[in-house]
Amino acid sequence: MARKNKKTAVKGIRLEKYAAEGKCIAHLEDGKTLMVEGGIPGDIAEVFVFKNKKSYAEAKVLRIETPAPDRLTPFCEHFGLCGGCKWQMLPYEQQLVYKQQQVKDQLTRIGHIDLPEFEPISGSERTQFYRNKLEFTFSTQQYLSKEVLDAAEGAFIERKPALGFHAPGMFDKVVDIDTCYLQDEPSNKVKNLLRKLAFEHDLPFYDFKQQEGWLRNVIVRVATTGEVMVNLIVHHNRPELFLLLDALDEQIPEISSLNYTINPKRNDTIYDLEVVCYKGKAYIEEYLEHFKFKISPKSFFQTNSRQAEKLYQITREFAGLTGSEVLYDLYCGTGSIGIFLSQQAKRVVGIEVVEDAIKDAKINAAWNNLEHCDFYAGDVSDIATDEFFEKHGKPDVIITDPPRAGMHEKLVNQLLKMRAPRVVYVSCNPATQARDLQLLDAAYEVKRVRPVDMFPHTHHIENVVLLELRK
Numbered sequence: 159m160a161r162k163n164k165k166t167a168v169k170g171i172r173l174e175k176y177a178a179e180g181k182c183i184a185h186l187e188d189g190k191t192l193m194v195e196g197g198i199p200g201d202i203a204e205v206f207v208f209k210n211k212k213s214y215a216e217a218k219v220l221r222i223e224t225p226a227p228d229r230l231t232p233f234c235e236h237f238g239l240c241g242g243c244k245w246q247m248l249p250y251e252q253q254l255v256y257k258q259q260q261v262k263d264q265l266t267r268i269g270h271i272d273l274p275e276f277e278p279i280s281g282s283e284r285t286q287f288y289r290n291k292l293e294f295t296f297s298t299q300q301y302l303s304k305e306v307l308d309a310a311e312g313a314f315i316e317r318k319p320a321l322g323f324h325a326p327g328m329f330d331k332v333v334d335i336d337t338c339y340l341q342d343e344p345s346n347k348v349k350n351l352l353r354k355l356a357f358e359h360d361l362p363f364y365d366f367k368q369q370e371g372w373l374r375n376v377i378v379r380v381a382t383t384g385e386v387m388v389n390l391i392v393h394h395n396r397p398e399l400f401l402l403l404d405a406l407d408e409q410i411p412e413i414s415s416l417n418y419t420i421n422p423k424r425n426d427t428i429y430d431l432e433v434v435c436y437k438g439k440a441y442i443e444e445y446l447e448h449f450k451f452k453i454s455p456k457s458f459f460q461t462n463s464r465q466a467e468k469l470y471q472i473t474r475e476f477a478g479l480t481g482s483e484v485l486y487d488l489y490c491g492t493g494s495i496g497i498f499l500s501q502q503a504k505r506v507v508g509i510e511v512v513e514d515a516i517k518d519a520k521i522n523a524a525w526n527n528l529e530h531c532d533f534y535a536g537d538v539s540d541i542a543t544d545e546f547f548e549k550h551g552k553p554d555v556i557i558t559d560p561p562r563a564g565m566h567e568k569l570v571n572q573l574l575k576m577r578a579p580r581v582v583y584v585s586c587n588p589a590t591q592a593r594d595l596q597l598l599d600a601a602y603e604v605k606r607v608r609p610v611d612m613f614p615h616t617h618h619i620e621n622v623v624l625l626e627l628r629k
Contacts, residue, residue, distance in 0.1 A: 167220060169204045173197045176256045178264065178589070180244055180617030184217075192217050196238070198248050200226025228252060233286075233339065239303055240333040241326035242340070243615040250614060254281050257619045261588045261609045265621075268592035271599045277608040280472065282465045285614035286339045290380055290444070290463045294321055294349050295426075296356070296363040296373040297332035301325035319363035321353045321376075330366040344412045345378045348388055352376060355405055361398055372396065374421055379453060382463050385442035387415040389433060389455045395420055403436050414438045417455055429456055429514070446470060449497055450525050456514050458491045462612045469584070469610045469620060470498040473557060476582045476606055476624040479503050483554035486578070488538050488569070493519030493531065495557050495584070500528050507550050508533040509541055539566035544575075553578040564590030570597045577601060581625040586612075588621045595623065603628050 173182035173194055182199060184192040196219035197203050203223055209216040222229075232238070232246035245253050258279040265273060282288060300320035322335030337346055356363065356373055364371035372393050379387040388406060392399055399418060407416055416437040419428050433440075433455040441454045446467045453459055460466030473495060479485065479502035487496030490508030492515050500506050500523075508531070510516050519533040532550070534541060538560075547553065556578045558565060564587065565573075573581065574597075581602060585591035588609075595604060602625035610620045 171205045173201045175199050240323040245615045254279050261621050264588040265592045269595045279609040282614050287342045288462045289340045292341045293377045298363045298365040299331045301331040301333045342380045344410045381442050381444040385414045386412050387442045389417040391419045407437050465612045474499050477555050484551040486553040486556045488558040489560045493522050506531040509538050511537050539569040556581045559584040562587040565594050574601050583623045585621050
């Protein structure tokens with residue numbers, strides 16, 4: 159361990175506690191801190207040190223020598239390969255404890271501001287089959303585990319085509335997934351039928367390195383209403399496309415919206431492409447409480463519908479609306495938060511950069527007979543100006559739900575200038591939220607904090623913070 163970049167295996171490492179991003183803290187004999195992937199607190203493990211810096215080192219678990227007393231056997235056969243659900247070996251109650259601590263650590267360590275006592279984390283009733291959207295990828299390059307490669311002892315192994323999830327950190331290799339526990343059926347039926355038909359008809363999977371092939375992705379959405387949307391994405395048109403679509407339609411009658419997209423680009427994004435509805439409706443419907451939402455193929459919607467309802471209920475509680483307030487919903491997406499809070503507000507103004515999302519937000523408002531909700535397309539940091547507030551009303555309450563990067567500093571400065579009495583900050587990244595809270599501390603005081611777990615068996619966590627203008 160003397161040389162800075164030396165890579166080595168070390169036995170007998172006790173994992174002590176969780177740090178950020180689901181890594182565990184441990185220590186070498188000389189006291190150097192290790193950030194370890196792939197274990198839980200209480201494990202004693204042999205680890206591989208792959209990055210050795212002056213003040214700390216990074217490692218991954220090679221072998222569990224003595225498991226932690228509360229370690230569970232993962233329920234998924236693909237655990238450890240696909241990169242998702244990394245905490246299956248940890249009891250859910252413990253996951254919630256660590257997530258709560260993660261939020262507290264980041265807001266304290268990064269924010270350096272006065273904080274109230276944190277409210278208990280809101281856990282998810284479902285810890286399996288909770289996602290309403292999954293995207294599976296076709297690839298010519300199946301990911302092979304280290305164990306498989308080691309067993310081959312250097313012999314050539316032909317990589318078969320695969321349909322599943324990208325292996326962690328690998329854009330071209332895909333873990334072939336049989337059963338995934340993240341989404342209700344017919345999700346697995348759709349995926350497995352497409353794979354079966356592709357092999358039977360010798361249909362080419364896409365090669366990400368060579369940028370050639372045909373089958374690219376399939377996106378499946380399953381709403382709590384029971385409606386199902388499928389979007390099959392291929393590189394170019396060919397007759398077999400309709401063979402696959404007809405088979406999905408005939409063999410999986412649960413599909414209520416069957417679509418396809420032609421994507422000849424180098425990247426996988428479909429937001430600038432036409433989605434063609436082949437059978438059924440061009441959208442599905444979802445409900446949060448009694449509010450109805452239109453979910454189109456390009457719509458952004460909270461991935462865990464049932465837990466989104468809890469998240470929005472907490473947001474509504476923190477907002478403290480009485481019916482007389484002008485409410486601004488920044489980064490509003492398809493308008494779900496603003497609409498969910500609309501019955502307690504005098505007026506709702508939503509802002510979002512994605513124009514298609516704003517179109518859906520307006521439709522969602524109309525579906526719910528809300529005439530006092532207005533939505534505008536544009537970059538929040540550009541559109542939320544003095545002139546905009548003058549025209550649409552000064553906000554009494556602001557809801558901000560930014561992406562993982564947090565709020566643009568320009569918008570933070572605008573909020574400080576506008577001085578709305580209350581701001582409710584909904585975040586999917588407590589680290590960037592802490593940074594923004596430190597900036598807002600110039601005019602606002604944090605009054606309430608409550609984490610919400612949207613993604614069981616992962617280290618990801620949402621957090622809701624209420625700020626009130628200092629008097």
